[in-house]
Amino acid sequence: MAPRIEIDADLVRDRIDRLAAIGRVGETGVTRTLYDDAWVAATDQYAAWCDAAGLAVTRDAVGNVWGRLEGTAGGDAVVSGSHIDSQVNGGRFDGALGALAGLIAVAALRDQFGAPKRPLEAVAFCEEEGSRFPNAQFWGSRAITGRIGAADLDTVCDGAGRSIGAVMRDVGLDPDAVGTAKRGDIGDFIELHIEQGPILEQDDLAVAIVDAITGIRHYHVTLTGVQNHAGGFPMDIRNDPMAGFLELGAGLIDTAHRAGRPAVSTIGRVEATPGARAIIPREVRFTLDTRHPDPAARARQYAVQEALMREVAARRGLGIDWTIELDHPPCLSDPGILAALQAGATEQGIATRVMASGAGHDTQQMARIARVAMIFVRSKDGRSHTPEEFSSLEDCVEGIRLLAAAMHKLAY
Amino acid sequence: MAPRIEIDADLVRDRIDRLAAIGRVGETGVTRTLYDDAWVAATDQYAAWCDAAGLAVTRDAVGNVWGRLEGTAGGDAVVSGSHIDSQVNGGRFDGALGALAGLIAVAALRDQFGAPKRPLEAVAFCEEEGSRFPNAQFWGSRAITGRIGAADLDTVCDGAGRSIGAVMRDVGLDPDAVGTAKRGDIGDFIELHIEQGPILEQDDLAVAIVDAITGIRHYHVTLTGVQNHAGGFPMDIRNDPMAGFLELGAGLIDTAHRAGRPAVSTIGRVEATPGARAIIPREVRFTLDTRHPDPAARARQYAVQEALMREVAARRGLGIDWTIELDHPPCLSDPGILAALQAGATEQGIATRVMASGAGHDTQQMARIARVAMIFVRSKDGRSHTPEEFSSLEDCVEGIRLLAAAMHKLAY
Numbered sequence: 001m002a003p004r005i006e007i008d009a010d011l012v013r014d015r016i017d018r019l020a021a022i023g024r025v026g027e028t029g030v031t032r033t034l035y036d037d038a039w040v041a042a043t044d045q046y047a048a049w050c051d052a053a054g055l056a057v058t059r060d061a062v063g064n065v066w067g068r069l070e071g072t073a074g075g076d077a078v079v080s081g082s083h084i085d086s087q088v089n090g091g092r093f094d095g096a097l098g099a100l101a102g103l104i105a106v107a108a109l110r111d112q113f114g115a116p117k118r119p120l121e122a123v124a125f126c127e128e129e130g131s132r133f134p135n136a137q138f139w140g141s142r143a144i145t146g147r148i149g150a151a152d153l154d155t156v157c158d159g160a161g162r163s164i165g166a167v168m169r170d171v172g173l174d175p176d177a178v179g180t181a182k183r184g185d186i187g188d189f190i191e192l193h194i195e196q197g198p199i200l201e202q203d204d205l206a207v208a209i210v211d212a213i214t215g216i217r218h219y220h221v222t223l224t225g226v227q228n229h230a231g232g233f234p235m236d237i238r239n240d241p242m243a244g245f246l247e248l249g250a251g252l253i254d255t256a257h258r259a260g261r262p263a264v265s266t267i268g269r270v271e272a273t274p275g276a277r278a279i280i281p282r283e284v285r286f287t288l289d290t291r292h293p294d295p296a297a298r299a300r301q302y303a304v305q306e307a308l309m310r311e312v313a314a315r316r317g318l319g320i321d322w323t324i325e326l327d328h329p330p331c332l333s334d335p336g337i338l339a340a341l342q343a344g345a346t347e348q349g350i351a352t353r354v355m356a357s358g359a360g361h362d363t364q365q366m367a368r369i370a371r372v373a374m375i376f377v378r379s380k381d382g383r384s385h386t387p388e389e390f391s392s393l394e395d396c397v398e399g400i401r402l403l404a405a406a407m408h409k410l411a412y
Numbered sequence: 413m414a415p416r417i418e419i420d421a422d423l424v425r426d427r428i429d430r431l432a433a434i435g436r437v438g439e440t441g442v443t444r445t446l447y448d449d450a451w452v453a454a455t456d457q458y459a460a461w462c463d464a465a466g467l468a469v470t471r472d473a474v475g476n477v478w479g480r481l482e483g484t485a486g487g488d489a490v491v492s493g494s495h496i497d498s499q500v501n502g503g504r505f506d507g508a509l510g511a512l513a514g515l516i517a518v519a520a521l522r523d524q525f526g527a528p529k530r531p532l533e534a535v536a537f538c539e540e541e542g543s544r545f546p547n548a549q550f551w552g553s554r555a556i557t558g559r560i561g562a563a564d565l566d567t568v569c570d571g572a573g574r575s576i577g578a579v580m581r582d583v584g585l586d587p588d589a590v591g592t593a594k595r596g597d598i599g600d601f602i603e604l605h606i607e608q609g610p611i612l613e614q615d616d617l618a619v620a621i622v623d624a625i626t627g628i629r630h631y632h633v634t635l636t637g638v639q640n641h642a643g644g645f646p647m648d649i650r651n652d653p654m655a656g657f658l659e660l661g662a663g664l665i666d667t668a669h670r671a672g673r674p675a676v677s678t679i680g681r682v683e684a685t686p687g688a689r690a691i692i693p694r695e696v697r698f699t700l701d702t703r704h705p706d707p708a709a710r711a712r713q714y715a716v717q718e719a720l721m722r723e724v725a726a727r728r729g730l731g732i733d734w735t736i737e738l739d740h741p742p743c744l745s746d747p748g749i750l751a752a753l754q755a756g757a758t759e760q761g762i763a764t765r766v767m768a769s770g771a772g773h774d775t776q777q778m779a780r781i782a783r784v785a786m787i788f789v790r791s792k793d794g795r796s797h798t799p800e801e802f803s804s805l806e807d808c809v810e811g812i813r814l815l816a817a818a819m820h821k822l823a824y
Contacts, residue, residue, distance in 0.1 A: 197644030214643060218689050230678035230701045231626060231770030232609030232794060235669040242679045243665050250658040257647040266642035267654045268689045275681045277630050277699040277737075287689040289642045325689075358643030384641060 005348060005408065007108055007400045013393050015100045019045065019084075020092035029387035030096075032086040033132035034139060035063070035167045042084050046099065046124045053107035055122065060181040062143040063126040063173055067103055069110055071411060073117040076187025078411040079370070080105060080403055081123030083140060083362060087131050091389025093194045097377065097396060099124040101192040105404035109411070116411035118187065125362050132158050139164075141365035143181035153178065188337055188410050189366040192375040192403050194391050196359050198382030199261075205353055206395040207402055209341045210374035212293035212356040213364045214262065215330035217302060219288040221309065223248075224319035227274070227282035239317045241284040242272055248312040252288055252305050262356045263301055265290040293330045293356035331364035334371035337406065341373060344405025350398055373406075375399050417760060417820065419520055419812045425805050427512045431457065431496075432504035441799035442508075444498040445544035446551060447475070447579045454496050458511060458536045465519035467534065472593040474555040475538040475585055479515055481522050483823060485529040488599025490823040491782070492517060492815055493535030495552060495774060499543050503801025505606045509789065509808060511536040513604040517816035521823070528823035530599065537774050544570050551576070553777035555593035565590065600749055600822050601778040604787040604815050606803050608771050610794030611673075617765055618807040619814055621753045622786035624705035625769045625776045626674065627742035629714060631700040633721065635660075636731035639686070639694035651729045653696040654684055660724040664700055664717050674768045675713055677702040705742045705768035743776035746783035749818065753785060756817025762810055785818075787811050 022045060023030050023038030032038040043065050050057045050067030058066045065084075068077070082098025102122035109120065125140030133139070135156045142148050153165030153175045165175035200208055225241035249267050256265035266289040272281035290305060292298035313320035338354075345352045355376065363372045377399040380390040434457060435442050435450030444450040455477050462469045462479030470478045477496075480489070494510025514534035521532065537552030545551070547568045554560050565577030565587045577587035612620055637653035661679050668677035678701040684693035702717060704710035725732035750766075757764045767788065775784045789811040792802040 195644065196641050197646070198649060199646065202649075216643065216690075228794065229608050229771060229796060230680060231628065231676065231703055231772070232607065232791075232796070233676070233770070234609070234611065234673045235665070235676055236673070237610065237614075240665075240678070242682070243662070246658050246662040246665065246679075250655070250662060253647070253652075253655050253658065261646045261648070264643065264645070264647055266652070266690070266692055267658075268642060268684060268691050268693060269687045270654070270682050270684055272680060272682055277680045278678070278701050279680050280678055281680060289690050291643055358645070359641060360643070379644075382640060382644060384644070 005108065005112065005401050005404045007104060007397050007404065009393055009397050012104060012396055012400065015049065015104065016092060016097065016396070019096050019100060023086065025089050026387060028092060029089045030086045030092055031088050031090070032084065033088065034085050034127040034136060035171045036132065039085060040171055043124060046084060050103060050122060053103065054110065055106065060143065061173060061177040062140055062181050063171070064140045064144065064181065065124040067106065067122040069106055069116065069120040071116045071118040071120065075118050076185050077119040077121045078188045078407050079121040079123055079186050080190045080192065080407060081125060082191050082193055083125040083128035085127045085129050085131065087129050087385045089387060090385050091387055093389050093391050094384050095128060097194060097391065098192040101400045101403055105400050105407055108404050109408055113408060113412055118411040120407060120411050128362050133164050136164055138362060138365045141362040143178055144183050145365050145368045146182035148178050183369065186370045189363065189370040189372045190337060190375065190403060190406060191361055191363045192377065192399050193361060194384060194389065195376040195379045196382065196384035197379065199355055200376065200378035201380070201382065203353055205351055206378050206398040207350060208353050208355045208376040209338060209345065210357050210376055211333045211338055211354050213331040213361055214291040214293040214356050214358050215295070215298040216289065216291045216326060216328045216360060217324060218326040219322045220325055221286050221288060221320065221322040223284045223313060225282060228280045230278040230280055233280060238280055240280050241318050242281050244312055244316045244318045245270065245284040245286060248309055249286065251308045251312065255301065255304050255308065256290065259301065262358065263292050263297070264358060291358060295330055298330060328360060328364065331367045333373035337371050337373040340406040340409040341375065341402065344409055345402055348401055348405045350402050375403055417520065417524065417813050417816045419516065419809045419816065421805055421809050424516060424808055424812065427461065427516065428504060428509065428808070431508050431512060435498065437501050438799060440504060441501045442498045442504055443500050444496065445500065446497050446539040446548060447583045448544065451497060452583055455536060458496060462515055462534060465515065466522065467518065472555065473585060473589040474552055474593050476552045476556065476593065477536040479518065479534040481518055481528065481532040483528045483530040483532070487530050488597050489531040489533045490600045490819050491533040491535055491598050492602045492604065492819060493537060494603050494605055495537040495540035497539045497541050497543065499541050499797045501799060502797050503799055505801050505803050506796050507540060509606060509803065510604040513812045513815055517812050517819055520816050521820055525820060525824055530823040532819060532823050540774050545576050548576055550774060550777045553774040555590055556595050557777050557780045558594035560590050595781065598782040601775065601782040601784045602749060602787065602815060602818060603773055603775045604789065604811050605773060606796060606801065607788040607791045608794065608796035609791065611767055612788060612790035613792070613794065615765055617763055618790050618810040619762060620765050620767045620788040621750060621757065622769050622788055623745045623750055623766050625743040625773055626703040626705040627707070627710040628701065628703050628738060628740045628772060629736060630738040631734045632737055633698055633700060633732065633734040635696045635725060637694055640692045642690040642692055645692060650692055652692050653730050654693050656724055656728045656730045657682065657696045657698060660721055661698065663720045663724065667713065667716050667720065668702065671713065674770065675704050675709070676770060703770060707742055710742060740772060740776065743779045745785035749783050749785040752818040752821040753787065753814065756821055757814055760813055760817045762814050787815055
């Protein structure tokens with residue numbers, strides 16, 4: 001058995017509170033969007049904490065902050081971190097907890113076990129939320145994996161219409177150097193993040209080992225029928241796209257519900273044209289967000305849902321058309337890292353369960369260049385992207401202990 | 413058997429075409445809204461045609477135009493007409509055909525049968541559509557029935573924010589005299605109107621006798637649930653108001669569909685909050701337009717639909733709240749006038765069916781002061797409120813023949 005890894009709860013509390021104070025909104029809200037003043041202050045603070053912990057600090061071309069502890073045997077690094085930006089009026093834990101966890105875990109390992117064989121690194125990704133530049137999502141981890149094109153620097157703009165390249169210059173970053181952020185020497189990446197769901201709370205567990213990030217597809221669907229007077233047209237001869245939407249929307253949701261966890265499907269937006277009370281609509285448009293972490297089950301789910309849409313539309317004499325606006329395949333965790341996490345949990349006496357992430361994370365970008373996995377920490381009421389977002393100090397400490405245990409297995 | 417009543421098809425065509433030219437939009441569209449220039453020209457034209465037909469012309473305080481033929485025995489008048497205003501870019505027949513039909517029928521009766529016993533009148537109501545002043549709907553027939561309040565003159569405004577009282581003064585009408593438009597000497601009222609639905613076309617009939625105007629109720633419904641992340645929350649523990657809407661909306665429409673004609677229910681508008689692709693909504697708001705012309709069946713329909721809404725919301729853990737924004741009871745036609753229409757149809761050899769009106773009409777206002785019924789003329793493809801709105805000359809003539817036959821039964 002490995003010795004118990006100690007994580008200083010007072011330090012964790014201090015770091016969470018002080019990072020939350022940068023961009024604070026009200027009591028517990030945080031607004032820290034890419035390259036704004038709060039973001040600059042937060043990355044400076046993160047760099048200072050890395051430095052104080054004896055890690056070698058670097059900032060790359062897009063503003064990711066790295067703290068590195070060299071390994072005696074060299075080789076590819078074992079890295080942990082998450083994003084330092086937030087939603088507009090988001091919470092204190094989403095992203096921030098994972099960035100701090102990497103830093104605290106690496107420092108604790110150095111303090112308790114000395115120099116590792118492999119290099120250890122903590123990272124604060126500059127951006128994940130898309131809360132300032134909607135098309136910049138995963139800006140930090142995309143730069144690390146070499147997936148930012150030169151055109152992005154001019155075409156990705158914020159709500160005020162300013163290009164991300166121009167805004168980078170404002171904060172002292174050179175957009176022409178984006179290519180230098182690419183890393184080829186990261187072996188393993190583990191991201192700790194709040195769950196953003198209620199499953200751990202339901203199971204009365206502090207932490208989970210994440211074996212996959214779900215596959216996500218967004219459909220934009222248009223159903224077309226025949227507009228007519230709501231009073232003059234009998235029900236039996238209508239081509240009412242709203243009636244079609246009601247049937248097929250229920251079926252789309254039922255498809256995921258019947259499949260059971262972890263399948264999910266959500267209709268978040270719908271609108272009818274012309275949208276008058278006394279007119280049978282001629283068109284109904286809606287979005288479908290549909291997710292499954294298992295590649296085969298995901299393919300079946302999408303096929304069933306597409307067949308349903310075609311069938312209902314054809315039977316009801318409606319036109320149907322859709323575009324796929326987003327399509328992320330599932331990201332499966334690496335078996336070797338999962339084994340390190342499982343062994344670490346057992347040795348440290350941390351009760352866990354294995355689950356998939358229903359949300360997207362930087363980890364799915366990092367999977368392009370490294371072996372990956374994630375740790376989830378319990379979220380109160382499953383809430384996130386809100387000032388009410390909360391994870392207890394005890395749960396955060398347990399999550400960081402598990403992270404440190406796995407990094408110890410991989411690097412020592 | 414009464415003699416065949418002759419209606420001059422060339423005259424009907426001429427009147428339809430010339431009235432359609434006033435406010436014409438494109439080939440076949442018409443925009444003639446209350447008190448605008450086209451409206452002024454149309455009422456002048458209608459008054460001139462009444463005068464040319466030998467009828468005594470009067471204009472009342474709101475601008476309804478009346479053409480009267482005195483009766484030898486006096487008594488309450490037998491009146492026919494419809495509204496002279498149109499939708500914005502509406503068609504040539506909605507309202508206009510009925511206003512012309514009254515005038516043509518009265519003139520034809522006088523020409524073919526001489527003076528009636530009871531007075532006969534044709535009327536062009538100033539307004540029915542609400543297309544300029546949304547809250548002025550039935551302005552003409554409301555004035556005739558004494559249902560315009562003094563406050564309406566200041567509070568009913570057009571899209572430019574001008575009060576209807578001020579606009580009346582612009583066209584030479586005295587808003588303080590609105591009370592004088594009230595009539596207490598109308599015995600019977602028959603309105604000819606296009607069907608605005610496909611039933612006569614399906615039945616291959618030119619005209620129908622309308623035995624009721626449907627009861628209409630508009631609900632505005634709000635379903636509230638719990639907003640959450642579309643990825644992190646399992647289907648089985650969601651309180652998703654969209655899922656609730658899909659189930660209950662389908663049930664609301666099915667309630668009317670299963671009841672069969674003439675029950676109808678329409679959901680014309682829906683929106684979700686916050687309306688994002690990857691967020692389970694916290695609120696879904698929608699409208700329900702639900703109609704039945706039979707008072708008892710209508711009450712049952714509304715009770716079933718309200719019970720369904722409560723049941724689905726309660727079972728799914730959703731909040732539900734609704735307001736009733738409009739609630740018109742059914743308007744049943746008078747048996748005596750229906751008998752006159754039936755006898756007239758038989759004597760004139762006009763094939764008809766009896767049906768309810770699914771739309772509201774001035775007739776439901778006039779029912780407060782007179783015995784009423786309506787005649788429908790076949791609409792091509794059931795279309796209305798569009799430049800494509802069309803009824804054939806032959807069908808229009810048959811409708812006016814039926815109107816004249818019934819007026820003959822009632823007045824001679």
